[in-house]
Amino acid sequence: MYSAKIKVQRYFFEQKVLIEQFKDSSDHSHTLEESEKLKHLQVVCDLVIQEAIKNYWPPEIVNAIKEYATEKLDLKESVKELRWKEATNIKYKIHGSLDAHLVSNSKQKLDIQEAISFLEK
Secondary structure, eight states: OOOOOEEEEEETTTTEEEEEEOTTSOSOOOOHHHHHHHHHHHHHHHHHHHHHHTTOOHHHHHHHHHHHHHHTSOOHHHHTTOOHHHHHHHHHHHHOOGGGGGTTOHHHHHHHHHHHHHHHO
């Protein structure tokens, strides 16, 4: 997140708005196009979170979001690059790791932990 001090002046009679950056503000700017792109990415992330809460599989999440964002929100370009990996990462941030879901079967949990340890070597 970036912060900047700005001054907004409205000229009602001329129907104009002037936005200026204060002199002591950080030297950082985004074009309107970049700002819109960032907003769209946040919308896509929020959609992934909403679907991940329902505990769908990542491919289902990605397909549902691509369909909804394209048809209802006109965000085809914003979801074009959405992949299963991003959906998986968000899903596991919400629900925890696979390990947390296996506590009911300690033998299965131990087997999986050993397999993971072996693969990490």
